[in-house]
Structure formats: C-alpha cells, structure tokens
Amino acid sequence: MSDASATTPIELVNGVYSTLDARIGAYRSTVGHPLSLAEKILANHLDDPAQGTDRGGSYNDLRPDRVAMQDATAQMALLQFMTAGLDQAAVPSTVHCDHLIQAKVGAKTDLLAAESGNKEVYDFLESVCARYGLGFWGPGSGIIHQVVLEQYAFPGGMMIGTDSHTPNAGGLGMIAIGVGGADAVDVMTGFPFNVRWPKLIAVHLTGELNGWSSPKDVILKVAELLTVKGGTGAIVEYIGPGANTISCTGKATICNMGAEIGATTSLFAYDAAMSRYLMATGRAAIADGADAVAHHLRPDDDAVTQRDSVYDQVIELDLSTLRPHINGPHTPDLAREVQDLGAEARANGWPLEISAALVGSCTNSSYEDITRAASILRHAAENGLRVRVPLLITPGSEQVRATIERDGLLATFEAAGATVLANACGPCIGQWSRPEAITGVPNTIVTSYNRNFPKRNDGSAKTHAFVTSPETVVALALAGTIDFDPLTGSLINDSGEPVSLIVPVGEELPAAGFDPGENTFTPPPADRSGIDVRVAPDSERLQLLEPFEPWDGEDFHELPILVKAQGKCTTDHISMAGPWLKYRGHLENISGNLFLGAVNAFTGEAGSGKDPLDGQTKPYPEIARHLHEAGQPWVAVGDENWGEGSSREHAAMEPRFRGAKAIIVRSFARIHETNLKKQGVLPLTFTDPAVYDLIGEDDRISITGLAQLAPGVPVACRLHHPDGSVVDFTGNQTMSPEHVEWFRAGSALNIIRARML
Numbered sequence: 001m002s003d004a005s006a007t008t009p010i011e012l013v014n015g016v017y018s019t020l021d022a023r024i025g026a027y028r029s030t031v032g033h034p035l036s037l038a039e040k041i042l043a044n045h046l047d048d049p050a051q052g053t054d055r056g057g058s059y060n061d062l063r064p065d066r067v068a069m070q071d072a073t074a075q076m077a078l079l080q081f082m083t084a085g086l087d088q089a090a091v092p093s094t095v096h097c098d099h100l101i102q103a104k105v106g107a108k109t110d111l112l113a114a115e116s117g118n119k120e121v122y123d124f125l126e127s128v129c130a131r132y133g134l135g136f137w138g139p140g141s142g143i144i145h146q147v148v149l150e151q152y153a154f155p156g157g158m159m160i161g162t163d164s165h166t167p168n169a170g171g172l173g174m175i176a177i178g179v180g181g182a183d184a185v186d187v188m189t190g191f192p193f194n195v196r197w198p199k200l201i202a203v204h205l206t207g208e209l210n211g212w213s214s215p216k217d218v219i220l221k222v223a224e225l226l227t228v229k230g231g232t233g234a235i236v237e238y239i240g241p242g243a244n245t246i247s248c249t250g251k252a253t254i255c256n257m258g259a260e261i262g263a264t265t266s267l268f269a270y271d272a273a274m275s276r277y278l279m280a281t282g283r284a285a286i287a288d289g290a291d292a293v294a295h296h297l298r299p300d301d302d303a304v305t306q307r308d309s310v311y312d313q314v315i316e317l318d319l320s321t322l323r324p325h326i327n328g329p330h331t332p333d334l335a336r337e338v339q340d341l342g343a344e345a346r347a348n349g350w351p352l353e354i355s356a357a358l359v360g361s362c363t364n365s366s367y368e369d370i371t372r373a374a375s376i377l378r379h380a381a382e383n384g385l386r387v388r389v390p391l392l393i394t395p396g397s398e399q400v401r402a403t404i405e406r407d408g409l410l411a412t413f414e415a416a417g418a419t420v421l422a423n424a425c426g427p428c429i430g431q432w433s434r435p436e437a438i439t440g441v442p443n444t445i446v447t448s449y450n451r452n453f454p455k456r457n458d459g460s461a462k463t464h465a466f467v468t469s470p471e472t473v474v475a476l477a478l479a480g481t482i483d484f485d486p487l488t489g490s491l492i493n494d495s496g497e498p499v500s501l502i503v504p505v506g507e508e509l510p511a512a513g514f515d516p517g518e519n520t521f522t523p524p525p526a527d528r529s530g531i532d533v534r535v536a537p538d539s540e541r542l543q544l545l546e547p548f549e550p551w552d553g554e555d556f557h558e559l560p561i562l563v564k565a566q567g568k569c570t571t572d573h574i575s576m577a578g579p580w581l582k583y584r585g586h587l588e589n590i591s592g593n594l595f596l597g598a599v600n601a602f603t604g605e606a607g608s609g610k611d612p613l614d615g616q617t618k619p620y621p622e623i624a625r626h627l628h629e630a631g632q633p634w635v636a637v638g639d640e641n642w643g644e645g646s647s648r649e650h651a652a653m654e655p656r657f658r659g660a661k662a663i664i665v666r667s668f669a670r671i672h673e674t675n676l677k678k679q680g681v682l683p684l685t686f687t688d689p690a691v692y693d694l695i696g697e698d699d700r701i702s703i704t705g706l707a708q709l710a711p712g713v714p715v716a717c718r719l720h721h722p723d724g725s726v727v728d729f730t731g732n733q734t735m736s737p738e739h740v741e742w743f744r745a746g747s748a749l750n751i752i753r754a755r756m757l
C-alpha cells in the first residue's frame with residue numbers, strides 16, 4: 001500500500017527498523033565477517049533474506065522503501081508505468097518538477113515562463129500522480145535531491161530515484177540508488193529492484209575540515225583518486241572519526257557527487273549531525289527511532305578497525321590536511337588544489353578570466369553552504385571589494401530559499417549583484433540562456449555543481465566548467481579569474497588597497513529553524529476514480545509508448561556500425577539535455593538528438609558520420625532514422641565508461657527505437673548498462689580491448705549463438721572488413737538469467753506487461 005504524503009511517515013520508518021535485529025543477525029551469521037553499514041541496510045531490504053549474496057557477482061532482489069522521480073525522467077518512467085495496467089503505485093512515490101525550468105532572467109519570471117511553456121508536461125505529470133496515487137512536487141518546490149533530503153530520506157532506509165544524484169540521501173544514512181525509469185517501473189508495479197550486489201569501498205576519514213576546506217573538497221579529492229569509473233559497481237562508505245565532524249548536508253554533498261565516480265551509491269553512518277538535521281527539518285520522531293537502533297545504523301566497530309579485510313578497497317583521507325580543490329574542465333575527476341589552477345590553465349591555454357560564477361544546485365545549496373559563501377561576500381562588501389563577474393545562485397529547495405531569504409542571506413547575494421534563479425536545476429543541466437557573444441568563444445565558468453562535461457551548462461563546447469565549493473566559487477567571482485588563491489592571495493578594493501579574504505564562517509542549521517516557504521506539494525486525491533490522464537495525439541512533447549518487438553530468435557548478421565565513438569561518450573553525448581529536455585516524453589522527437597555529442601572516431605567530428613546505406617555524411621540522428629525506416633538494424637561501438645553520467649534512459653531507448661541491436665564498448669557505466677538491458681539492447685564489452693582499434697568505418701559486425709545466450713558466457717562476434725577479410729572476437733556480457741529474459745522478450749517492460757495481463 002503506498003502512502004504518497006509530503007514526508008515519510010514514522011510508521012514506514014518503524015516498519016523498516018522492526019526487522020533490523022533479525023535480518024542483520026541472520027546475515028551476519030551467513031557472511032561470517034564484521035559488517036559494513038551498507039551490508040546491514042541491504043540485508044534488511046533483501047526480497048528473500050535467504051538469497052545468497054556475492055559482492056560484485058550475484059544479482060539480488062531488493063525491496064526499496066520509496067521511489068522518487070524528477071520531471072525530465074518521470075515522463076518516460078510514467079509512460080512505461082501506465083502501460084502496466086495497475087491502479088496504484090505499489091510503494092510511496094513522488095515526482096519533482098525541477099529540470100525543465102530555464103534560467104534566463106531570475107526566479108519569478110523564469111518560473112512563470114516554465115509554468116506556461118511546460119504546461120502540457122506539468123499537467124500530464126500532475127494527472128498521472130493523481131491517477132496512480134503519487135505525490136506531486138510542483139515547479140518551484142526545489143531540486144529532487146534536496147526535497148528528498150528534507151522530507152523523505154531516513155537513516156537505514158532504502159530508495160531508488162530516476163536521477164543519478166539520488167545518492168545525495170546517503171548524507172542521511174539512506175541507501176539511495178540512481179536508476180533508469182524502467183527500474184522505477186519495476187518497483188512501482190510491485191516487483192523487486194534487481195541490482196548487482198555491490199563491492200565496498202571505504203573512505204576512512206580522520207581529522208577535521210578547517211579553514212577554506214569543505215565537504216565538497218572531500219569528494220573532489222576522492223574523484224581524483226578513484227576517477228570517473230573507479231566507483232563502478234561499488235558502494236562508497238565513509239567511515240572513521242572524521243565522518244562525525246561533517247554536517248548532514250555536507251555528507252549529502254559528498255554522497256551526491258559520488259555519482260561522478262560511477263558508484264552505485266555512497267553512504268554515511270547515522271550520527272549526531274544527522275539527528276540534528278532530522279530535528280531541524282521537523283522529523284524528531286525519526287531521530288528518536290534512529291537513536292533506538294543506532295547500533296544497526298553504523299558499521300560494526302570491528303569493520304572499521306579491520307577495514308582492510310572487510311572492504312574491497314580502502315582510501316585513507318586526513319581532513320585536517322585536505323586543501324580546497326577545483327576540478328575540471330570537461331571531466332569531474334581532473335583535480336588539483338585551487339592555488340595550482342592558474343598555472344595549469346596558462347599551460348593549457350584555458351581562459352583565466354571567468355565569464356560566470358554559479359552557486360547552488362542539488363549538490364551545494366544547503367544552509368551551511370550559503371552561510372559560508374555569504375560570509376565571504378559580506379566581508380568583501382565591507383572592505384570595498386566587488387564581484388567582478390555575473391554571479392548566479394540556485395537555491396536547492398523552496399524551504400532553503402525561504403529560509404535564506406528570511407535570514408538576509410539572499411539579500412547579501414543580491415547586494416553583491418547576484419541573480420537569484422528559481423529553485424531548480426537551471427544552468428546545471430543546460431537550461432541556461434546565455435548570449436552567443438560569450439559562449440561562442442572559449443570561456444571559463446566556475447560552479448558548485450557536480451558535472452562539467454562539454455556543453456553541459458550552456459550548450460557550448462567552448463565553455464570550460466570547473467567545479468568547486470560554493471565559498472571558492474564566490475572567492476573566484478571576487479577575483480574575476482581562476483588564477484587566484486583565496487587562502488593567500490589579496491584583491492585590490494575600490495580604494496586601491498589590497499584586501500585578503502576572511503576564512504568562511506558557516507552555520508550548520510538555521511538558528512531560527514527552517515521556513516517552509518510556499519506549499520508546493522499536491523498529494524493524490526482520496527478518490528482517484530474519475531481522473532483521466534490525457535496525452536494529446538498530436539503532442540510534440542508527449543507520446544504514448546508502443547512496446548518494443550520481442551527478439552525474433554535470429555542471430556545478428558553483418559550489421560553496420562552507426563557510430564564508433566572516440567573518447568568519452570557520456571549520456572550527454574548520447575542524448576543531450578538543454579534544449580532537448582522538452583522532448584523527454586516523446587521518444588520519436590527526442591531521437592532527433594541521438595549521438596549528437598558523440599565524437600566520430602574516424603573523423604574526430606562530433607555528431608556526424610557516414611550513412612552506411614548511401615555513403616553520405618550526415619548527422620547521426622538522421623542516419624539512425626534512415627536505418628530505422630529502411631528496417632536496417634545496427635550496432636554502436638565505443639571506448640571506456642560508455643554512458644557515464646546521467647540516469648536518463650532515453651540514452652538507451654533512442655538507440656533501441658532506431659534499431660540498435662548491440663552496443664560494444666571497452667566498458668560501461670552501471671546505470672546505462674542496466675538501461676540498455678532493460679530496453680532489450682545487448683551490452684557487450686570487448687574481451688580484448690584492442691579489437692576496438694581494428695574496427696573500420698565500412699566494417700560490419702555479426703553476433704552469433706544468441707539462442708545460447710546465458711549468464712556470464714561470452715558472445716561470439718565477427719568483424720567483417722570491406723575486403724572480405726574477417727576478425728573473430730568475443731564480447732563479454734554481464735547478463736543474469738532475468739536479463740536474458742528481458743532480451744528475449746524485447747524489453748523488461750514486456751515481461752511486466754505479460755505478467756499483469
């Protein structure tokens with residue numbers, strides 16, 4: 001029975017806590033080693049407690065407590081859910097309107113523009129929520145992860161969310177996993193969530209952050225150490241005495257950006273900081289409940305002392321010596337300390353001058369973040385310093401916005417000339433309208449966001465985005481250049497005198513409590529019988545889904561290669577966001593962006609290649625449409641960490657819709673690989689990565705023996721060169737028996753549909 005209220009009811013939490021003793025006790029006796037926190041929470045959510053688990057090996061069924069979806073992914077998730085024929089979502093689920101609001105002028109104007117521009121989509125989402133018993137957070141309510149942290153996350157809980165930064169809730173001790181819409185559909189239709197039992201990485205924290213160093217610097221450093229694929233298939237658990245010195249929202253920042261290292265999720269143990277946050281956000285009953293079972297909400301003491309044998313990998317990090325970092329451009333793991341950036345930028349020809357500075361996003365817009373950044377601005381203003389570049393701020397939620405307005409913090413930003421944007425993703429997801437005069441030339445921006453792939457923020461590959469803490473963003477905005485060390489540098493003020501910045505001072509939580517602001521939540525109505533979900537047949541933005549065809553039982557013979565991508569091919573490269581977000585509910589229209597960002601390995605150009613049917617050079621989406629219309633299936637080839645970044649399943653559905661049979665790459669990012677399996681596309685990795693180099697533009701690929709497709713058995717492939725010569729190779733796959741069924745049925749959803757009928 002689902003309960004889509006504005007906050008997680010204590011009954012749900014108590015239900016989860018009531019099984020901890022028995023479940024954890026049983027699990028401990030089967031594995032025979034001290035337990036990490038991740039194992040405890042997962043064991044308590046196993047669908048079948050007797051099911052064996054094998055780290056990095058077994059796929060297990062879990063029962064999450066909640067589902068959350070944001071507007072840009074909810075559309076496709078709910079279009080799929082609707083085809084299952086249920087009357088109500090099986091677990092408490094919510095939809096959050098945050099991604100579709102474009103940042104142009106400022107909060108009020110932009111929100112009004114979004115409400116009218118996206119009306120059809122918001123009406124659709126609101127009516128689906130009402131019809132199927134989901135909670136609806138309207139535009140202006142805030143970014144999904146912040147609202148979840150404030151309202152729904154709880155220590156020891158487990159949730160999935162259709163957004164890669166769902167792990168934000170790990171800051172409140174919850175296992176929160178980012179998934180594609182099809183996984184959300186499983187859970188909303190009452191099926192378990194299936195995931196590979198994760199490996200465990202411990203980050204053992206000692207010491208205490210000080211001065212300019214902030215939680216963001218912890219994850220910027222960890223991203224450097226683990227790289228964008230180092231967390232793949234693992235839960236990163238932050239342990240050790242240093243963890244307790246970080247605020248709850250700071251922990252959330254760290255877990256949030258764990259998405260950038262590919263981790264399944266990241267997690268902190270329940271502690272006093274979490275209790276304080278629960279109290280401050282009106283959830284004292286949950287804090288009491290958690291206190292009563294606190295020993296289950298942290299790793300065993302022995303797991304921490306014997307960490308080298310309990311965890312698969314251990315990173316030691318001394319917070320006391322950690323210095324402020326800044327990562328980028330173009331990849332979130334390119335890290336260095338802030339004072340080293342100037343020299344590196346000069347050596348690489350990156351513009352030193354900053355064209356815009358942005359504070360906020362789901363990663364960094366807590367009360368603590370904003371007070372720390374504001375303290376720098378206040379001191380600067382008192383000492384005749386000015387912000388030298390456009391400064392933009394996106395509050396993470398209506399509650400944060402109302403509170404920082406009440407406490408005069410927004411006024412500090414506005415006095416410094418900052419533009420306050422809507423409580424939404426905005427420039428973080430390319431929803432940022434900037435003049436061509438700026439974006440048309442190489443330029444540098446600094447943000448407190450988490451992602452910085454090319455074109456991510458303003459659609460321009462010429463924009464170099466660097467991610468850092470909010471206080472460092474503000475310091476660099478005062479300097480106007482990335483060649484500045486806030487710790488030791490000084491800036492010249494209005495009177496021509498040098499001024500050094502003070503060390504940022506923050507407040508963990510508002511002394512006067514949070515101001516909830518406007519009510520932006522709509523619960524489902526008690527009587528849902530008469531509610532109609534309407535999708536206009538001629539809509540450009542919404543399209544009802546047709547089931548994908550089941551596999552025809554044939555092997556794949558001599559398929560052309562639509563794209564051989566070189567280097568990074570993230571979900572942004574496969575299915576760009578920004579202006580394309582408007583088609584997230586219309587599979588055919590959004591397929592107009594397929595591979596627009598992918599770099600053609602034969603030409604070095606992004607977004608275009610040779611049409612295998614007529615030999616002409618065209619944009620990839622046009623070639624894909626041509627192949628689709630001609631009934632010609634195809635494959636795509638790529639390099640490492642294919643599908644890194646977002647959870648958007650469009651990056652799997654578009655290729656599927658256009659006729660992709662297999663994606664063959666050196667390695668995959670977790671969410672995207674699952675999304676491909678869910679939609680019936682075969683994800684293969686080269687057993688011998690060198691085969692990638694042998695693939696030519698006019699080659700074809702055969703994949704055979706598919707009738708024998710079985711878990712873990714490599715698949716036979718053959719590369720056909722145009723001169724008739726061939727190269728045989730194998731593709732590894734990570735299919736479970738269930739995944740093989742999805743492939744045969746044409747998609748995971750086809751199986752759900754069949755079971756529901």
Ligand code: MIC
Nearest residue numbers: 072163164165429646647648
């Ligand atoms: C992102 O940060 O890339 C997004 C936009 O939030 C995505 C979701 C999406 O593409 O809709 C994510 O992280 O999953």
Ligand code: SF4
Nearest residue numbers: 165361362425428429
């Ligand atoms: Fe929104 Fe950016 Fe957070 Fe994604 S990372 S949820 S786009 S604010």
